[in-house]
Amino acid sequence: MGELVEIVDSLENKVSKLLHRLEVLQQANSKLEKELSHLKEEKQSVQSSIVDWEEKYNSLKLANSMLGSSTDKTEAKLKINTLIRELDLCIAHLAE
Numbered sequence: 001m002g003e004l005v006e007i008v009d010s011l012e013n014k015v016s017k018l019l020h021r022l023e024v025l026q027q028a029n030s031k032l033e034k035e036l037s038h039l040k041e042e043k044q045s046v047q048s049s050i051v052d053w054e055e056k057y058n059s060l061k062l063a064n065s066m067l068g069s070s071t072d073k074t075e076a077k078l079k080i081n082t083l084i085r086e087l088d089l090c091i092a093h094l095a096e
């Protein structure tokens with residue numbers, strides 16, 4: 001009978017340890033989920049910022065080419081031609 005009590009006590013001890021470990025792991029999981037959520041938000045913010053900076057860069061590049069930079073003159077001419085074609089289409093639609 002004494003051995004049975006020892007076995008039950010040992011099982012209770014092991015179950016208690018497992019429950020404690022489960023609680024610790026659940027807390028760690030919760031912390032990691034919060035960190036993941038925060039990092040996803042930060043990633044979205046960085047991607048948005050990258051898009052904004054790319055647009056600014058392209059605008060500055062175009063402005064620089066229009067100011068007389070020889071490296072981007074052809075690109076500026078192509079952009080101006082595209083804008084003129086778009087304006088011509090708009091005028092044609094308005095004339096209809």
